[in-house]
Amino acid sequence: MKNKITTIGNLTIDDIVLCDTAEIYLASIGGNALFSAIGARIWDAAPLIVSRIGKSFPIEFKQQVKVLGINTALIPMACNDIRNWALYEPGGARQFVNHMTSGSHYDMSITAAELPKECWDADGIHVAPMPTDVQYDVLKAIRQLxxxxxxxxxxxxxxxxxxxxxxxxxxxxxxxxxxxLPSKEEVTAMCGNRDIYTCIKEFASRGPTVVAVKMSTDGSIVYDKSSGDFYHVPIINSITKDPTGAGDAYCGGFLNAFIESGDAVLAACSATVSSSYIVEEIGAINKLKADFSTRNFRYERIRYNVKKY
Structure with a gap:
C-alpha cells in the first residue's frame, strides 16, 4: 500500500543558469513542496502538495503532476508567484535571487488556517522551508489535528x-x-560555529527521534536518538545537470522510508537515492518523468558504504 505523504511549502517559477555549461532554462516549475513530493514519489508514495500559487502560475501544472502520481491542494492568491534566478556558479556554489517582481515568501507561504482537510489523511507530513513564524503556526496546527x-x-x-x-x-x-532534516547551513544559522555533533544531540534532546543533516556533496550525518549513534551516509556519484531541489527530495524520500522501516539509516539511504535522481535531470517535471528502475541498486550501494561513528 502506498504511503500518503503531505508536503507543505512553496511552489516557485525558476530561471536556471548553469555557468559551467553556459545553459539557461527559463520558467521551470520548482519549489520545495514539489521537490519533496518527488523525493517521496520516487519510492512509489502517494504525495499531496499543499501550497499557495500566484496569479501567473501555469494552469496546466495540476494535471501535469497528477498523471505522474502527485495530487495537489493549491490556494490561489491575487499576487505574484515566487520567481527566482537559480544561479549555479563554477565549482558548485549557488544562490537564488528573486526577480524584482517576485512575490515574497510571506505572500506565497500557506498559513495554518488555510491547511485543507485532505492533508490530515496522511501517513507522513513534511513541512518544507518557509518563514519560521509561518512554519511554527503550521506545525502547531499539525500537532493538534x-x-x-x-x-x-x-x-x-x-x-x-x-x-x-x-x-x-x-x-x-x-x-x-x-x-x-536541516542542511549544514541551517544548523550553523541555529547554533553558530559550535561542534555540529553537539548541536545535533541538543536538537534531538528537544524532541525529534531522528536528526539528519544534509551536507551537500559530503552526504548526510544521521543521528538516531534511540541508540545514541551517529552515521555518515555518503552520496552516490551522479552526473549532475541541475542540483535544484536535491535537498528537498532528500526530505521526501527520508520521510517515506522512515514510515516504512522506522530505521533512520535506511531512511537516509532511500533519501540519498532520491537526491541522486534529482540532480540528473533539468527541471522538476523532467525529474519526475525520469526512469527510477535503478533505485534498489543505488540503495544497496549507498547502504554498503554507510559508516557508523
Whole structure:
C-alpha cells in the first residue's frame, strides 16, 4: 500500500543558469513542496502538495503532476508567484535571487488556517522551508489535528533563522516533530560555529527521534536518538545537470522510508537515492518523468558504504 505523504511549502517559477555549461532554462516549475513530493514519489508514495500559487502560475501544472502520481491542494492568491534566478556558479556554489517582481515568501507561504482537510489523511507530513513564524503556526496546527501515528518532518529556512526571535522559535518547534532534516547551513544559522555533533544531540534532546543533516556533496550525518549513534551516509556519484531541489527530495524520500522501516539509516539511504535522481535531470517535471528502475541498486550501494561513528 502506498504511503500518503503531505508536503507543505512553496511552489516557485525558476530561471536556471548553469555557468559551467553556459545553459539557461527559463520558467521551470520548482519549489520545495514539489521537490519533496518527488523525493517521496520516487519510492512509489502517494504525495499531496499543499501550497499557495500566484496569479501567473501555469494552469496546466495540476494535471501535469497528477498523471505522474502527485495530487495537489493549491490556494490561489491575487499576487505574484515566487520567481527566482537559480544561479549555479563554477565549482558548485549557488544562490537564488528573486526577480524584482517576485512575490515574497510571506505572500506565497500557506498559513495554518488555510491547511485543507485532505492533508490530515496522511501517513507522513513534511513541512518544507518557509518563514519560521509561518512554519511554527503550521506545525502547531499539525500537532493538534494530525492522526495518531502520523510522522512529521521539518526542514527550516536558513534565511530566517538568523533572526533571534525566530531562532528561539525554531528550538521550540523541535518539540513538535519526529524528524528534523536541516542542511549544514541551517544548523550553523541555529547554533553558530559550535561542534555540529553537539548541536545535533541538543536538537534531538528537544524532541525529534531522528536528526539528519544534509551536507551537500559530503552526504548526510544521521543521528538516531534511540541508540545514541551517529552515521555518515555518503552520496552516490551522479552526473549532475541541475542540483535544484536535491535537498528537498532528500526530505521526501527520508520521510517515506522512515514510515516504512522506522530505521533512520535506511531512511537516509532511500533519501540519498532520491537526491541522486534529482540532480540528473533539468527541471522538476523532467525529474519526475525520469526512469527510477535503478533505485534498489543505488540503495544497496549507498547502504554498503554507510559508516557508523
Amino acid at each position: 494530525k492522526n495518531k501515528g502520523t510522522v512529521v518532518s521539518w526542514d527550516p529556512h536558513e534565511y530566517y533563522l538568523s533572526q533571534p526571535d525566530f531562532n528561539k522559535m525554531a528550538y521550540e518547534m523541535l518539540e513538535m516533530v519526529d524528524l528534523f
